[in-house]
Amino acid sequence: KTMAEHNDLGKYGEQLASEYLVHKGFKIIRKNYRSGKGEIDIISINPKGKYTFFEVKTRKGGGEPEQAVNKKKIKLLLETIEQYKYENKIEDETFLDILAILVY
DSSP states (O other): OOHHHHHHHHHHHHHHHHHHHHHTTOEEEEEEEEETTEEEEEEEEOTTSOEEEEEEEEEESSSOGGGGOOHHHHHHHHHHHHHHHHHTTOOSOEEEEEEEEEEO
């Protein structure tokens, strides 16, 4: 699989994830926020008004996409979230979730 195909699949997954979240009542605030080495795929506000940060993992054909999110990746995600919260003066409780998408 080429890097271009991988990137296209990831973008497709993030688009599907965004549409799903909006359908579920989430408000999308930002996509692909980068800080240092980290990136948050989707920053949203959930139906209860809380910031929810999503890591989207898309795989083609099978497997469990969420298994690609290991302890090191979670640590990096949490550091990136803390930076976003600092920059945006967010002191409320926030959530991190993983959206796993399988494409057949």
